[in-house]
């Protein structure tokens with residue numbers, strides 16, 4: 001894309017951290033909802049996407065599961081993100097999945113904002129958390145470093161405004177842009193088979209605009225977009241960069257992490273999906289690595 005085609009786009013912020021440190025609760029506090037109450041055992045099983053408007057500015061948030069079985073999903077989360085919020089429970093400190101999250105954010109070269117959560121708890125120890133962060137190379141600003149940290153309580157809704165201010169500040173410095181006027185490219189962040197609607201996938205738009213009726217291809221799945229629903233559950237007909245959108249109309253359930261492409265027509269979508277399916281078959285016969293969809297376009 002030419003520089004002149006690039007337009008500002010909302011930041012994509014991924015909330016990461018150890019299991020039960022309060023990632024979903026923090027998003028609940030930001031959204032004023034209670035997703036955690038509805039979760040089986042309070043454990044996040046998928047990457048939830050939501051859009052929040054603050055002072056007329058949109059922020060796209062991705063929740064991630066903290067359970068260690070979800071390492072690969074978390075690493076994908078880091079790849080689609082612009083900013084990572086690292087949630088650390090003040091009563092628990094840095095734990096194995098906290099370090100994993102730090103490593104993912106570093107590998108993706110995205111800025112980290114630390115949310116020191118659960119400061120309402122009797123046994124909260126903020127200084128200990130800052131000490132442990134320093135040991136990981138994240139020296140907070142008040143300790144003479146450059147890591148932004150905010151002390152919060154998701155439960156008591158303390159520090160939420162300050163955290164959002166920091167997110168907007170960091171986002172502004174990133175000068176995030178994308179070309180909305182082209183065929184859409186996005187990432188599948190979650191997908192499932194719905195009894196009534198068939199394959200349903202949540203796509204995070206990276207560039208271009210996705211329209212209802214577009215022909216798309218993702219992995220070996222393809223189709224014409226039948227309907228699009230935004231993160232608030234409302235039907236929409238177009239989705240611009242940084243927008244998470246649930247789509248229906250795919251031929252099969254794609255894998256999370258796959259890239260989705262809009263293409264000119266249905267034949268192209270079908271042919272490319274078939275070509276990829278064949279290539280994966282050939283490669284797996286040879287025992288070699290997975291095939292990238294980009295290979296087919298080059």
Ligand code: GTP
Pocket residue numbers: 017018019020021022023024025026036042043044045064065066067117118119120121152153154155156
């Ligand atoms: P996973 O998705 O399973 O990794 O957990 P999570 O990081 O999303 O944590 P979750 O929001 O499910 O919160 C875990 C537990 O901590 C719940 O019982 C919350 O009520 C509690 N909790 C979260 N934030 C706070 C807080 O600020 N203060 C207190 N006291 N409890 C909190």
Ligand code: NA
Pocket residue numbers: 019020021041042043044
């Ligand atoms: Na939890």
Ligand code: MG
Pocket residue numbers: 023024025042043044063064065066
């Ligand atoms: Mg959660």
